[in-house]
Amino acid sequence: MKKIIPIIAFVFLFTQCKIKTIENVENNKLTGFIADSAMVVSAREEASKIGVAIMQKGGNAFDAMIATELSLAVAYPFAGNIGGGGFMVYRTHEGKTGALDYREKAPQAASKNMYLDENGDIIQGKSTLGAMAVGVPGTVDGLFKVHQKFGSLPFSELIQPSIDLANKGVVVTKKQAERIAKQRHFFSEVNGTKIILDNDWKEGDTIKYVMLAKTLERIRDLGRDGFYKGETADMLVNCVQKLGGIITKADLENYEATWRTPIAFNYKDLKIISMSPPSSGGICNAQIFKAIEPFDIASYGHNSLKSIQLLTEAERRAYADRSYYLGDPDFVKIPIDTLISSKYVQKRMASFSWDKATPSSTLQHGKITGYESDETTHYSIVDKYGNSISATTTLNGAYGSKVFVSEGGFFLNNEMDDFSSKPGTPNMFGLIGAEANAIAPGKRMLSSMTPTIVEKNNRFYMSVGSPGGSTIITSVLQTILNVYEFKMGMQDAVNAPRFHHQWLPDVVTFEPNGFDGLLLNQLQEKGYQIKQENSVILGKVDAILRLPNGKLEGGADYRGDDKAVGF
Ligand code: GLY
Numbered sequence: 218m219k220k221i222i223p224i225i226a227f228v229f230l231f232t233q234c235k236i237k238t239i240e241n242v243e244n245n246k247l248t249g250f251i252a253d254s255a256m257v258v259s260a261r262e263e264a265s266k267i268g269v270a271i272m273q274k275g276g277n278a279f280d281a282m283i284a285t286e287l288s289l290a291v292a293y294p295f296a297g298n299i300g301g302g303g304f305m306v307y308r309t310h311e312g313k314t315g316a317l318d319y320r321e322k323a324p325q326a327a328s329k330n331m332y333l334d335e336n337g338d339i340i341q342g343k344s345t346l347g348a349m350a351v352g353v354p355g356t357v358d359g360l361f362k363v364h365q366k367f368g369s370l371p372f373s374e375l376i377q378p379s380i381d382l383a384n385k386g387v388v389v390t391k392k393q394a395e396r397i398a399k400q401r402h403f404f405s406e407v408n409g410t411k412i413i414l415d416n417d418w419k420e421g422d423t424i425k426y427v428m429l430a431k432t433l434e435r436i437r438d439l440g441r442d443g444f445y446k447g448e449t450a451d452m453l454v455n456c457v458q459k460l461g462g463i464i465t466k467a468d469l470e471n472y473e474a475t476w477r478t479p480i481a482f483n484y485k486d487l488k489i490i491s492m493s494p495p496s497s498g499g500i501c502n503a504q505i506f507k508a509i510e511p512f513d514i515a516s517y518g519h520n521s522l523k524s525i526q527l528l529t530e531a532e533r534r535a536y537a538d539r540s541y542y543l544g545d546p547d548f549v550k551i552p553i554d555t556l557i558s559s560k561y562v563q564k565r566m567a568s569f570s571w572d573k574a575t576p577s578s579t580l581q582h583g584k585i586t587g588y589e590s591d592e593t594t595h596y597s598i599v600d601k602y603g604n605s606i607s608a609t610t611t612l613n614g615a616y617g618s619k620v621f622v623s624e625g626g627f628f629l630n631n632e633m634d635d636f637s638s639k640p641g642t643p644n645m646f647g648l649i650g651a652e653a654n655a656i657a658p659g660k661r662m663l664s665s666m667t668p669t670i671v672e673k674n675n676r677f678y679m680s681v682g683s684p685g686g687s688t689i690i691t692s693v694l695q696t697i698l699n700v701y702e703f704k705m706g707m708q709d710a711v712n713a714p715r716f717h718h719q720w721l722p723d724v725v726t727f728e729p730n731g732f733d734g735l736l737l738n739q740l741q742e743k744g745y746q747i748k749q750e751n752s753v754i755l756g757k758v759d760a761i762l763r764l765p766n767g768k769l770e771g772g773a774d775y776r777g778d779d780k781a782v783g784f
Pocket of ligand 1: 614
């Protein structure tokens, strides 16, 4: 553990003092952006503005979702995409809830041991970098599914602002310039040619995405086929196959996003609606919330020794179950009802002790009988009609596989790494998987993306989600608890320092500023292994809270360039 210098303790105290409670809303002391009735919070101001402009034209939250997602593909190529996939959870103004799974799929030529060498060992980098890492993209089909079911404005009007943005160009932010500089060497290594981002881009420069604009025009003019068939499909397949990948035109043509029933559960007087498998987010968080429900966590205090212990132990047990039971529900049977039942979860918590950490090595998944980066981006939307959306979309790693379809102007994901390539061997997020998440043709890889909507008193209360691979689940969890249990406003809940545990590795990771040395020493004395690195960021939460006066407070994460916009 790094030595905790006094200044960090000061930062901690300062952050704690600054926290405003929702009771302060009438006094206008909340720190987040406040809007009367409609809001988008996303990773880039350009995307939030485009989503809001659609709602100002009379479009609903679903229209705004389509526009926001497409504009993130332009303004935030790090994770926004048309070459990746995602999940969306919604709640309509009538209180109906649902979820869309537009997660990538394994190509038909994929096979269980495709990332192993002749000795059965993982071939380093094969599932993360380059064309073999790419899953069949789902984003574009997902957006058309949303439009078919809920769209109120023509698709062409929803995509046009992104085409215009791509042609006009996007101004590089400081954080973006740093990200590009860090990833540049991969671009030439993977693609063998110079791609648009492989330049010495500086803060304030403008990047025009002309080839991407043309792809978006084909999607505008030809609909779904503008991506999954014809010219764009040819470009994508040629690029992938030239670089040694296995995606075919049939894989693209056959891709279908799927409507799913979200995971819904109660926590005290909240109803939490979150993503179902192939995401692990809803089930894991249901387990964690059920595990902590009998405890009066508010009385322990935010990020106190007891709160951290309780959450860590609940997380340890949930992530152990995740690794064993969860996978694509179209391929594996998951005992969802048991996993999220209070009875089962309480039984799992029976070994929890305030005196001593439970070593992960002594804890396996629970026994249920009779049953056979981390780079993602989240946005939350609420419209003036009362519809709400929580959507998380990803290329997986930073710029995905780094494979760039130059003619089409877009990156492709490396989502195949979210499968368990070899049972018991961790993926890029350190997550261990089992048979349930083994690779099979046409199967979706397990995800941690956790787009979530929370209801209180049968009304919309919060829309929340985050990027961050395996840390997504615990970032969403802590944000909800910060508001509900620790009485913070939305922005303060997002700002608050976070920690994370995922069973294996058996460490608890803390963001660098915000946890004092004394607290961390106390945890170590109880057997917790502490990890605190200088630049670690746990999640990048974008969220919207309905305030007691009916207005909306945005929580846009300062850890990125995120922005809340609304009216
Ligand atoms: N690619 C990150 C996730 O889906 O969890």
